[in-house]
Amino acid sequence: MDFLEIQTETKELLNFNSSQTDQDFTLVHVKSAINRAYRREYVRARQEGSRRYFISTTDVTWPSSTATLGLPSRLQGAQIVRVCDITDSNPGSELVFSDYGNVGDLFWLNRNTLQWGTTGPGSSKTLRFEYFPSITKLVQDEDLPDLIPSEHHDIIFWSAAIDLRNRADEMAPQAWMFERESLRMDLWKEVSKNRPHTDTIGITTTYPDLADLIY
16 A cells, blocks of 8 residues: 555545645645654554564675774664674674673764774674664655555554544544554564464574583
8 A cells, every 4th residue: 555545545534625625634734644653553563573574684884994883874763683794604693782892892982883992893894784674754655654564554544544633632433443453453463473474483582591501
């Protein structure tokens, strides 16, 4: 469902008629509400589902003998999950962060700048960042809310319509609220499944098996 289709569905719920002079909501209001709903439902789903579903990756080159690296714009403010050195192998080895650089490989000089020791790496490195992307604002009619699975785009226009009714100081119908919560649960279940899908519940091991540590 693209941006135009979501606008149409939202306006239908609101009985939107652009020819009415006393229309409660303008098209600008509708578009803004859709983008707010997209961001809100994505963040909620990300918190409830598997992190692997939403992770994106990007590769960054760290020049040799350069102590600091400013993050590219796509990573600034993003939630970074991990950083791996893939210079010589892929998937490579995970780099270790510390608070002040006294241990490990990297530390944060400031919120958008990383530091590697005092002199930087001895040779140029290719680092792979795994991170949670931020939404790209929907602007053009053909834009897609691609961070939410296409089968669950309905949640966006229901959420947007409820938001607009609440902002107009008119409580949204209870049936709308029930529909939104039902759609949310469907979305959360979808993004909580293993990829590829299996009938087995996925479990992430937090601590190693002690038996594996006994030689």
